Amino acid sequence: MKLKRSSRLVDMTEYLLRHPHQVISLSYFSERYESAKSSISEDLTIIKENFESQEIGRLQTQAGATGGVCYMPSMGCEEAEQLLERLQEQMTRKERILPGGYLYMTDILGKPDYVNAIGRLIASVFINEKLDAIMTMETKGIPLAYAVATQRSVPVVVVRRSSKVTEGSTVSINYISGSSKRIQTMVLPRRSLKEHARVLIVDDFMKAGGTMKGMINLVEEFGARVAGMAVLVEKKEERPKLVDHYVSLLKLSILEQQDTLTIENGNVYEWLSESASLAVKEQP
């Protein structure tokens, strides 16, 4: 189809947004629109400037015969701040405190606009990391894991508490829950992860970190590697966590006796500014 610049811009924007972290050759666009590569390059410059000024991601172009363009979604600090503020507002209600020191988040995690924004923020933090899979524990982490995976175009693997008939043969490990000190089991289908795969672990909630530690062990059991860890909410506990070097978006304190909770920002800003400064260094 022969298109004018204005139509090309609409179509390319849509195409790039739907194919994040995939290198698309200039020839592909050039053939798709029956336009010269030089025109395509100009289009991409306009899109790149817009994406960068709106802080919705980087557009990396590679020159040469194998040249192409790759859209890497990210979230600007301002949007991240607004998102965390809105989440804090939503979460800071004492009716949300559940027995056992948990927080009722089902309604928030049910909303795709929150979930997808959280996914974009987590993807931002790991924008410079090579990732082959996103891992999570059933069931609340699943939507967050898919939201990150969508931004990265990599598959999700879901760890379960017991093996299911619909999953074929599985690998299982035992781990000790950090809070309850009970022995628990987690399983993953044998075909889920390849050796040396780089895995980002994503979860909704972290208390002592026992589940996260279990997932690290499971990744290692497959000969794969943990490329990063991110949780939406970490709970402030008196004891140190069983894992470190993880990203948290929010930090929760509950005083159960007094029925009060406070929520503050986690460490995500430190991580964000680190990944942004890395990007600046890498660019010529």
Add this chain to the structure above:
Amino acid sequence: MKLKRSSRLVDMTEYLLRHPHQVISLSYFSERYESAKSSISEDLTIIKENFESQEIGRLQTQAGATGGVCYMPSMGCEEAEQLLERLQEQMTRKERILPGGYLYMTDILGKPDYVNAIGRLIASVFINEKLDAIMTMETKGIPLAYAVATQRSVPVVVVRRSSKVTEGSTVSINYISGSSKRIQTMVLPRRSLKEHARVLIVDDFMKAGGTMKGMINLVEEFGARVAGMAVLVEKKEERPKLVDHYVSLLKLSILEQQDTLTIENGNVYEWLSESASLAVKEQP
């Protein structure tokens, strides 16, 4: 920010894609770009033509003081056909047959590009329906439900097999599994669904339809209404299904004794052409 048309087109496309089924006033865009509403209207005409020729959705504009624009994602028949063909290719391997007549789909459902495309196709079928929530059963249906919900900007409610500490008070019902004839339980947090809400039920797999029938009962228990049902794969069974008037993307036959399976298209095309013809009728 004052933007040129080319930059406005990029930004508006991105904005519309990220806010499906939400009415955005022309004033919003007009203020955002410091441009006259007449320019915005021209931009929208370009975007509308492109979305329609690419069959990625409708752009409905409402005139007048409360006027605005609403992007309704859909999938063209050609893209739908390609998607179903690719899914069939992926699924038609006898190693996928699991004990009990199930199909191993974990790898396919792990890939966000498949999941999001399936979500877009299901959203297409129900493009003319008013929807307030997407319901699914844990755990395999969850990514599909979020993929549909993202296209519709409505929340997801996840039915569970047992109540969890992190969900607060719940409503539970018993139902009889269509295949195993056993009594099973399903639960949903009390705060999940409002009375009169219009619910689309989405699931990955349907054998006899017992789970689907249970979810219908659960929706009614909340005084809500089933606006539609969609499954990725329905299994051909000798007995008639326990539910009818559902959408299926694929239809599976397994001959367990001979270790063979065949997959054909479900009834989704009939539904798609019906929703498309409705749209034509509604337009002036």
